[in-house]
Amino acid sequence: MENSTLIKLRRERGTDRSESDADPRPARVAGVTDRPARRGRPGHDVEAVLTAAVRLFNERGYDFTSMFDIAEALGITKSSVYHHISGKEQLLQIAMDRALDGLFEAADEVKALDAPAIERLEQLIRRSVLVLTDRLEFVTLLLRVRGNTAVEQRALLRRRDFDARVTELVRQARSEGDIRPDVDPATAARLLFGMVNSLTEWYRPSRGGAEKLADTVTALAFEGLRTRPENAPPTTRQE
Amino acid sequence: MENSTLIKLRRERGTDRSESDADPRPARVAGVTDRPARRGRPGHDVEAVLTAAVRLFNERGYDFTSMFDIAEALGITKSSVYHHISGKEQLLQIAMDRALDGLFEAADEVKALDAPAIERLEQLIRRSVLVLTDRLEFVTLLLRVRGNTAVEQRALLRRRDFDARVTELVRQARSEGDIRPDVDPATAARLLFGMVNSLTEWYRPSRGGAEKLADTVTALAFEGLRTRPENAPPTTRQE
Numbered sequence: 001m002e003n004s005t006l007i008k009l010r011r012e013r014g015t016d017r018s019e020s021d022a023d024p025r026p027a028r029v030a031g032v033t034d035r036p037a038r039r040g041r042p043g044h045d046v047e048a049v050l051t052a053a054v055r056l057f058n059e060r061g062y063d064f065t066s067m068f069d070i071a072e073a074l075g076i077t078k079s080s081v082y083h084h085i086s087g088k089e090q091l092l093q094i095a096m097d098r099a100l101d102g103l104f105e106a107a108d109e110v111k112a113l114d115a116p117a118i119e120r121l122e123q124l125i126r127r128s129v130l131v132l133t134d135r136l137e138f139v140t141l142l143l144r145v146r147g148n149t150a151v152e153q154r155a156l157l158r159r160r161d162f163d164a165r166v167t168e169l170v171r172q173a174r175s176e177g178d179i180r181p182d183v184d185p186a187t188a189a190r191l192l193f194g195m196v197n198s199l200t201e202w203y204r205p206s207r208g209g210a211e212k213l214a215d216t217v218t219a220l221a222f223e224g225l226r227t228r229p230e231n232a233p234p235t236t237r238q239e
Numbered sequence: 240m241e242n243s244t245l246i247k248l249r250r251e252r253g254t255d256r257s258e259s260d261a262d263p264r265p266a267r268v269a270g271v272t273d274r275p276a277r278r279g280r281p282g283h284d285v286e287a288v289l290t291a292a293v294r295l296f297n298e299r300g301y302d303f304t305s306m307f308d309i310a311e312a313l314g315i316t317k318s319s320v321y322h323h324i325s326g327k328e329q330l331l332q333i334a335m336d337r338a339l340d341g342l343f344e345a346a347d348e349v350k351a352l353d354a355p356a357i358e359r360l361e362q363l364i365r366r367s368v369l370v371l372t373d374r375l376e377f378v379t380l381l382l383r384v385r386g387n388t389a390v391e392q393r394a395l396l397r398r399r400d401f402d403a404r405v406t407e408l409v410r411q412a413r414s415e416g417d418i419r420p421d422v423d424p425a426t427a428a429r430l431l432f433g434m435v436n437s438l439t440e441w442y443r444p445s446r447g448g449a450e451k452l453a454d455t456v457t458a459l460a461f462e463g464l465r466t467r468p469e470n471a472p473p474t475t476r477q478e
Binding site: 061064118170173177178179180181182183184187188190191192193194195196197198199201202213216217219220221222223224225226227228 | 300303357409412416417418419420421422423426427429430431432433434435436437438440441452455456458459460461462463464465466467
C-alpha cells in the first residue's frame, strides 16, 4: 500500500487541451506510465488510477473527488485518466467489486466445506479478516458508501446479501446446538462484522500480522475473552 | 430521537434581513420556539438547534453543513440560530462532549467498583452500549470526525484517552489471570469497541431493547458465541 517511490512521469504529448493546467509536482502514485504507446498493458495503468482514486474517495469522500483531482494526484492529465477509465462511477464500481468479490469468494469457499455450521462461520470470519487486511482501502470505501448513486445502491444490496448469508450461518450453527440459544442470529452477525469491519478504522498494513489478527478475532468471537476453566479447545470441535 | 411531531413555528418578527428568504415549509424539528421573549429557557432551544445540527452533520458531514442549513432545517432564520449558539464549532463541541462525557462517566463509575478488572471491563462494555444507544447521533458524529478542526482534534485526543483506559483494564484483567494470555490488550480493546461502535451503523432506537443488546454484546465478548459444555457461568465470576 505504500507509495514511497516517487516517479517522474513523462508528460503526454501536447494533444490535451488541459495540458497547460497540469500540476507540475511529481506524481504521488507509482505505476502509471501515461504513455499511449503502452496499450499492451492497460491493466497496470487502470490499477494505478484505481489506487489513487480510492485513496482520494476515502480521504475526501466520493462526491467531493473529481476526475481532475484523480489526474492531479497521479501527475497526469485528465484526458489521460479517461484513456483508461470511462469515469468516476466506473472506478467506484471496480472498487466495490474488489471488496465484495473478496467477501463473496470467502462465503462460497466456506459453503463448500464439509463441516458443521459453526466451523464454516468461524472460517468465514477468519477469511473475512484476511480479505479486509488485504483489500483495506477498498473495504473502507465500501463501508462508507451511503447509496447516493446506482453503483452505491448495488453495492449496498450486495452487502445486505452477504449479511444475510452470515446471519443464516449463525442460525444454522445455533440450531445445531453449537451457538448459545439466547443469541439472536441477526444481532450476532452484525456484532461479528462490527468487530471485523472495525479493522478499517485502526489496522495498518505496516503492522502486518494479518493471520495473528484473524486468530484473535475468531478467538474473541467464538470462545470469548475469559479464560476457560479447562483451557482446552471446546469439545464440539471437529477439525 | 423521533421527531414525528411537526410543529408550525411562529416566524420571527421582521427584524432579520434574511426573513424574506425564509423557507415556507413547516419546521422539521420540534421544540424550537424561536421567540426572543423566551430567554428564560434558553437550554431548551439550544437543545433543538443541537439536535438539528448533529443530524445534518451526520447526513452531510460537518464541513458541508452551514449555519444556514441548520436554520433552514429548523424553519427559523440564521440570526435566530446565532441567538442561541456562537457558531458551528460550538455545536460540534457540545456534541463531542455529549458523547465523550457519557463514555468517561461510565469509565469513572466502573473505576470506583470494588471488583476484579474483568468485572469492571465487562461493566464498562455494558455501560458503553447503553451510552451509545442513548446518545446514538452524538456518538455517530464522534466516530466520524477526522481532526480537521481544533474541536475535532480535542475530541480525538479524548477518544485516545478513553481507548487507553480500556486497554489498561484488559491488561489488568489479563494479569489477574481472567483473560486468555494469548490476547494482545490493545487489539482486544479495539475489537471490543469495534463491536460496540458498530451500533452506530445499524442500531435504531425504535428497535428498543438496549439492555438486551448490552447483554448480547457482553456475552459475545466475554464468553464467546460457542455453547459451553458446562452451560454455567464461569467460575471466576464474583457478582
